[in-house]
Amino acid sequence: MGNNMKQFGGPALFLDRDDINTDEIIPAKYLTENSKIDLKPFILEDLTLKDFDPNSESLKQAGVIVTRANFGCGSSREHAVWVLEVNDINVVVAESFARIFRQNMFNCGMIAIELPKDAIDRIISLGDQVDISVDVDQSTITAKGDREESFEFFLNSFDKDLVMAGGWLAYANKNY
Amino acid sequence: MGKTIAQKIFESHHRGSPSSENVVLDIDVVMCHEITTPIAINDLKARGMDRVFDPDKIKAVIDHVTPSKDSKTATQAKILRDWARRHRIRDFFDIGANGVCHALFPEKGFIRPGHTVIMGDSHTCTHGAFGAFAAGVGTTDLEVGILKGVCSFRTPRTLRIRIDGTFPDGVSAKDVILNIIKRLTVNGATDQVMEFCGSTVSRMSMESRMTLCNMAIEAGGTCGICMPDRTTAEYLWPFIKDDYDSIESAEEEFKKWHSDPDAQYSSELVIDVSDMVPQVTYGYKPDEVKDVTDLEGAKVDQVYIGSCTNGRIEDLREAARVLAGRKIADNVRGILSPATPKVFEQALLEGLIKTFMDAGFCVTNPTCGACLGMSNGVLAEGEVCASTTNRNFNGRMGKGGMVHLMSPLSAAAAAVSGVITDPRKYI
């Protein structure tokens, strides 16, 4: 274990809206792709968000998504997680997640971090360019923009084990 | 302290507790379709783990795009088909025998009270209608399910929804679930089991209970669930008659799963349907719901009747009540996809298919098709569909298209009048 762990952190992409659904993250018409990497260009293609440009530099560079409540609602498609993964986004910080999306993140060895609304407000207030680093052991994230702020988050021991193992398949293979 | 049905199922299927908040369950039925499974199959192959834990507990169907519409969907179908053959999965349904997964599998008697069920499909919650714990999962969970027959869940909390009263004519299970989602909002039941009870649910057919449970996910729920009772036993009787002396004894045995009177719930919602008006969605989220009377006259280009929510025989009968002896409006295209071959056949026998065709509907084979905007009725930019499906996300049935979710009766009324309208004036 441990060596399968992914890299967590990087420039933040703000998606300042509740209820962003999996159809917006990856539209159904791309579900006919049979390889994860082929999903790469279609990330957030149908997102409804004022001034959002799916071809922007900030999306290309992003390592972390910061968003609001109920992120990833809708279909069970793990494609919505893979399209982030193949775009090197291994962390999503949100007020809350839809259950299946959240589980899919940890199942892929990625991290879904829940923070209260005021913490998300504060991260967004740090400016347009915010860099986020994640300390899995300490369960803290540090956001560096105009200022620097740290936040504690809760990761239960199973979620942590999945992250360390690199996902549920590796974990289940060992334990079940 | 008493237990809920979900707690009883969790206890009886407990395999491990990887943390104080998580449990790993043994899974009775792993269901597979050609959209989310092929990538799991390819991954297992690539890892040298192309195995299945128990071919008899795996059920597979090609349903989302069938017949295949292009090379990519044909490849997905082929991957699933080859895999089912390779592993001797007997319960595999291909063209001629296939239908929408959540309508087909219950019809085959695969789901029983107390079962644990997973599928790489969010509307797996439908099967809770049988008193099972059934949850949609992602591809990795599906992969582990296929390989090991286990799945992890957070310990469930249960939200009890008590539905009482007699439906006014023109109002049905679809209207009440839309109304429930409106009240709960799209994440009001996240990480919770939605337990449906009350006199109205007790009187509902299995079809209506499936419609109810089908949309639990639209409020964020993990699973919808109903207590297995006489109606459940009668529906399942052809499949369980060797296991029980009588329907009564099956009904009696099912009671062991019932929630105890002193079970703990996270919260409770009480609804009386006696004065309910048909419900319709107006926006791009399933909790954006209004009385049909508030949307009277809204434009419609296409009417779609089908899907795992409302493509069953009872739904076709409802729609036919409006369509009989009438024509659909000139500005509207009507599409009917009976959810399974059995539904199709029954509808033929009852003359319902003729009613639809005489009214001007196109009748397609059983498939998900237009429901997820992949085939058989995709919308053009700016078009609007009155649909009996379960999801109205922006672009769901085609980029730039809009969907109003409603009951089969309301959809048929929209077809006839050419705009959204109160269906009660047609019955």
Ligand code: SF4
């Ligand atoms: S009919 Fe629609 S909602 Fe149901 S399984 Fe098919 S695509 Fe999903």
